[in-house]
Amino acid sequence: MMKVLLINGSPRERGNTRAALDEIARTLAAEGVETELISVGTGPVSGCTACGACAKTGRCVLEGGVNEAMEALAAADGLIVGTPVHYASPAGALLAFLDRMFYAGAERFAHKPAAAFACARRAGTTASLDVINKYFTISQMPVVSSTYWSQIYGGAPGDASHDAEGLQTARNLARNMAWLLKCIAAGPEPPEAETAARTNFIR
DSSP states (O other), X not given: OOEEEEEEOOSSTTSHHHHHHHHHHHHHHHXXXXXXXXXXXXXXXOOOOOOOTHHHHSSOTTOTTHHHHHHHHHHSSEEEEEEEEETTEEOHHHHXXXXXXXXXXXXXXXXXXXXXXXXXXXXOHHHHHHHHHHHHHTTTOOBOOOSSOSEEEOSSTTGGGGOHHHHHHHHHHHHHHXXXXXXXXXXXXXXXXXXXXXXXXXX
16 A cells, blocks of 8 residues: 655644644545654754765664654655744754755655645745755655645644635645555656766856
């Protein structure tokens, strides 16, 4: 069975971001796709120190759940990252986590469909989606879309349950993810990327 890894980047493990991810998980299950949820941000997360060790080992020396998430995504078929909006950007702990996860393991994530989902009280959702989508597009991961930008609104826990369009967007995103996963499974092997050229703009 196909599986999608869900990452909850909210410090509130059962807040509105989780509500959106739960809606996505239920819809994926109805489409025959399993999910696995990892929560990030409920505790401190160290940022990348650029030590370079992961280039040799394929693992992050700082631990903190990043290596487990890399292994989970390598074994999964797709990825959805949920984030609350903090100062018109994704949660800082989530970004630190994704920096390390993608720096160490991105070559194992290529061609796995991915999507971001943002939750805000009022504004900053599309900017946050843009930030997270950049991890995907530099890693050869097809970005899955929905019928609106992948966002939901809610300030206090439970508010998201009243955003009918946000929940609808979550369900449509999940259906599109399931459809794309099935198309990929039925299609040809993905192309092999060229990697030799590396231009330095400082001469």
